[in-house]
């Protein structure tokens with residue numbers, strides 16, 4: 613596993629091309645309340661972490677990436693243009709402590725997904741606020757969603773509210789419920805029963 617696994621513009625094994633952009637998530641679409649919204653970086657931080665309100669978050673350096681999108685339910689979209697704040701920018705402004713190996717990305721209603729720090733900091737990973745230059749719609753994650761193009765799309769929470777730096781791995785929402793801890797679409801790491809020893813923390817019976 614390394615950068616060589618990336619084959620942009622191609623369908624990973626078992627995927628088919630999707631026309632249009634479906635909405636896929638568990639539970640209701642949260643209502644955005646600007647006065648209560650905060651994006652928090654916490655856990656094993658180097659300097660105590662940070663929080664940004666919506667106005668502050670919207671003023672962070674903006675960049676765009678073009679990337680493919682692969683849902684574990686087997687549809688893919690190619691060449692989406694995301695705009696927002698790169699994960700590297702967030703990590704620069706709110707750095708992890710030495711020894712951080714993983715992150716948990718937290719969203720509204722307690723949805724979460726875990727990632728090795730390398731996947732989180734991949735140069736295509738972005739906290740997207742826009743798609744094709746337009747602000748995200750509520751159902752697609754407004755005001756902020758994570759996109760990690762090198763992993764299946766469940767590892768990109770919509771309605772993100774925070775990042776927790778961790779010094780050990782812990783399973784997120786779907787990773788506890790039958791989905792693979794790592795989620796590499798190129799090797800079809802779809803389900804937790806496919807995990808090899810060392811791919812993730814013990815599953816609770």
Ligand SMILES: Nc1nc2c(c(=O)[nH]1)N[C@H]1C(S)=C(S)[C@@H](COP(=O)(O)O)O[C@H]1N2
Pocket residue numbers: 633634635636637638639682683684719720723751752753765766767768769770771
């Ligand atoms: N908060 C939250 N984020 C989520 C999910 C979810 O259930 N809740 N589902 C994930 C899954 S499985 C997919 S495929 C993508 C779908 O994003 P879309 O609805 O914008 O296409 O969101 C991901 N992010």
Ligand SMILES: [Mo]
Pocket residue numbers: 636683684685765766
């Ligand atoms: Mo998905």
